[in-house]
Amino acid sequence: MSLLYDLFFDYTLRNVALGTLLLGLGSGAIGSFMTLRGESLIGDAIAHATLPGVVLAYLLTSTKDPLLLLSGAAIAGILGIGAIMGLTRTTKIDSDGANGIILSIFFGFGLLLLTYIQKLPDASQAGLDRFIFGQAATIVASDVALIAIVQGVVLLTLILFFKELKSSTFDPQSTTVMGFNRKIIDAIFATLLVAVIVTGLQTVGVILISALLVTPAAAARQWTHSLKTMVILSSLFSGISGMVGSLISATEMNLPTGPIIVLVLTAIVVISLLFGSRRGLVIKKVSQYRRQGHFDERRILLALDELSRSHDQRGLYHSHHTISLLVGERHSMRRLLAKLVKEGAILKEGDAYLLSKQGEATVASLALEEVHHDR
Amino acid sequence: MNHEPQIAIEVEDLTVAYHHNPVLWDIDLSIPEGVISAIVGPNGAGKSTLIKAMLRLVPISSGTVTFFGRPLDEMRRSVAYVPQRSEVDWDFPTTVHDVVMMGSYGALGWIRKPGRREREKAMSALEKVGMVEFANRQISELSGGQQQRTFIARALVQDANILLMDEPFAGVDAATEQAILAVLRDLQQAGKTLVIVHHDLLTVKSYFDHVILLNVHTIADGPIERTFTEENLERAYKGKFSAMKGRIDESVV
Numbered sequence: 001m002s003l004l005y006d007l008f009f010d011y012t013l014r015n016v017a018l019g020t021l022l023l024g025l026g027s028g029a030i031g032s033f034m035t036l037r038g039e040s041l042i043g044d045a046i047a048h049a050t051l052p053g054v055v056l057a058y059l060l061t062s063t064k065d066p067l068l069l070l071s072g073a074a075i076a077g078i079l080g081i082g083a084i085m086g087l088t089r090t091t092k093i094d095s096d097g098a099n100g101i102i103l104s105i106f107f108g109f110g111l112l113l114l115t116y117i118q119k120l121p122d123a124s125q126a127g128l129d130r131f132i133f134g135q136a137a138t139i140v141a142s143d144v145a146l147i148a149i150v151q152g153v154v155l156l157t158l159i160l161f162f163k164e165l166k167s168s169t170f171d172p173q174s175t176t177v178m179g180f181n182r183k184i185i186d187a188i189f190a191t192l193l194v195a196v197i198v199t200g201l202q203t204v205g206v207i208l209i210s211a212l213l214v215t216p217a218a219a220a221r222q223w224t225h226s227l228k229t230m231v232i233l234s235s236l237f238s239g240i241s242g243m244v245g246s247l248i249s250a251t252e253m254n255l256p257t258g259p260i261i262v263l264v265l266t267a268i269v270v271i272s273l274l275f276g277s278r279r280g281l282v283i284k285k286v287s288q289y290r291r292q293g294h295f296d297e298r299r300i301l302l303a304l305d306e307l308s309r310s311h312d313q314r315g316l317y318h319s320h321h322t323i324s325l326l327v328g329e330r331h332s333m334r335r336l337l338a339k340l341v342k343e344g345a346i347l348k349e350g351d352a353y354l355l356s357k358q359g360e361a362t363v364a365s366l367a368l369e370e371v372h373h374d375r
Numbered sequence: 376m377n378h379e380p381q382i383a384i385e386v387e388d389l390t391v392a393y394h395h396n397p398v399l400w401d402i403d404l405s406i407p408e409g410v411i412s413a414i415v416g417p418n419g420a421g422k423s424t425l426i427k428a429m430l431r432l433v434p435i436s437s438g439t440v441t442f443f444g445r446p447l448d449e450m451r452r453s454v455a456y457v458p459q460r461s462e463v464d465w466d467f468p469t470t471v472h473d474v475v476m477m478g479s480y481g482a483l484g485w486i487r488k489p490g491r492r493e494r495e496k497a498m499s500a501l502e503k504v505g506m507v508e509f510a511n512r513q514i515s516e517l518s519g520g521q522q523q524r525t526f527i528a529r530a531l532v533q534d535a536n537i538l539l540m541d542e543p544f545a546g547v548d549a550a551t552e553q554a555i556l557a558v559l560r561d562l563q564q565a566g567k568t569l570v571i572v573h574h575d576l577l578t579v580k581s582y583f584d585h586v587i588l589l590n591v592h593t594i595a596d597g598p599i600e601r602t603f604t605e606e607n608l609e610r611a612y613k614g615k616f617s618a619m620k621g622r623i624d625e626s627v628v
Contacts, residue, residue: 167480170474174477229468
């Protein structure tokens with residue numbers, strides 16, 4: 001209860017909750033496109049590439065104004081994504097390789113600069129390393145306003161260009177032929193991605209921001225076959241995890257925000273992978289089991305039909321054992337036979353069975369269906 | 376429709392190279408309006424690359440391609456591309472109807488959203504390829520032939536005069552092949568020009584009325600009777616053709 005109270009009346013907590021919620025909404029949405037484009041790693045590479053931008057901005061201006069530092073991050077991020085695209089286009093290095101190269105070069109350079117400024121006599125540099133792991137508790141109202149504006153613009157742009165992004169993600173070549181310049185679409189996508197990542201640096205940090213992009217998208221995909229629903233779900237998953245994670249981190253002051261948010265996301269993705277209504281493991285197993293059952297029921301009916309044809313005398317009951325010989329032994333045989341008896345498709349006498357009139361009709365319609373399928 | 380057939384596609388001095396290896400070398404060819412033309416040649420001849428180069432999907436080293444005498448950028452509304460099925464991820468979260476509707480995006484242009492008119496157009500295209508009952512099907516659940524028909528329906532929605540297709544008959548069953556062929560014939564009747572990358576030499580004579588024999592260079596291009604000759608095939612397939620010859624002769628008659 002007190003947490004809920006604080007959420008509304010505690011200045012810091014309200015900022016933190018609102019900031020990470022908004023951050024999640026934008027990152028989850030753009031993250032869906034990122035994973036569907038088969039570029040899941042690019043977010044991670046851009047995030048790491050922003051670090052030298054932050055430190056250089058501080059070195060050049062000697063202020064810690066977040067707007068300045070984040071502008072530095074954005075420039076470095078754009079340089080990073082440009083370098084990745086350039087590398088894959090002009091050399092034989094594939095996108096995984098390019099992501100790895102750019103990530104390590106930029107991040108390594110960033111760490112070098114960070115070590116350098118920590119050796120400077122001026123003490124005010126302390127705290128720049130929070131960009132590495134993120135510390136949501138440090139954000140103030142003006143930071144939240146910045147996040148709100150950026151994420152708002154990102155979501156609006158996504159809605160405006162949804163059609164173009166969808167088509168070019170599914171089939172980039174045909175989209176190009178239709179007259180949508182690939183470079184423009186890529187540039188829109190890259191800009192949105194950099195914008196989302198940069199606004200997440202303060203709260204979630206360089207290392208884990210990519211989790212807010214990739215993980216919710218993977219979770220959302222388990223629940224739907226529609227892109228629009230996937231984007232919305234991913235956005236909500238990311239927003240909720242961001243908020244819940246940062247609240248937990250803010251109440252236990254010693255915990256960094258990024259890792260806690262990732263833990264919440266992990267819970268969501270595990271639940272989705274298991275219970276997702278479209279591709280979750282459980283639903284897959286259940287439908288596989290049902291299909292198998294349905295298939296076996298048909299085979300039992302066909303076997304009984306075959307048996308009655310092969311005997312001159314009609315109306316003979318055939319034992320469970322004989323049916324098993326034709327259909328193959330199944331653990332579910334008893335259950336399926338009982339089910340068919342209950343449905344009235346077969347008649348039972350002791351441990352022997354016979355096709356009913358209704359069952360014969362079913363077999364006839366199965367045969368028809370088969371002919372239809374072959375056509 | 377009573378005008379002289381024009382040249383639908385004209386390719387001059389087209390060269391494409393990947394990392395300094397020429398894939399297409401100094402290609403010259405012209406495809407008249409209203410034909411169904413097959414691009415035929417051995418593996419690695421550059422068949423797919425040729426249509427991609429025409430559509431500027433791969434960078435070209437030199438040469439020009441014009442559609443009805445104009446560059447592609449002025450003619451995008453008139454040209455539709457049907458890629459190979461394997462070029463997209465069929466696990467993408469969307470339905471058949473939605474994919475077909477993407478054919479209307481070019482005419483809509485940037486930002487404008489598809490509406491009722493576009494939805495209806497997509498449905499009527501699905502009807503033409505016999506896929507109406509699959510409209511709401513998730514695309515990952517389609518067979519190869521159904522995927523192909525979905526792609527063709529998307530091209531129908533584009534309402535283009537020239538259609539460039541990459542192996543539309545690859546990996547589909549005989550019934551689907553006939554269904555696709557019927558759609559293509561309808562398109563030809565309506566005055567469209569079709570250019571199709573094709574791998575099955577046995578059906579070239581019966582399906583097409585124009586052919587481009589390709590093996591990095593243009594070996595020959597023109598009407599089927601004059602161009603699809605044993606001699607030209609021998610040159611395109613360089614000896615590998617003799618092994619196939621017997622079967623072709625039987626089917627051609």
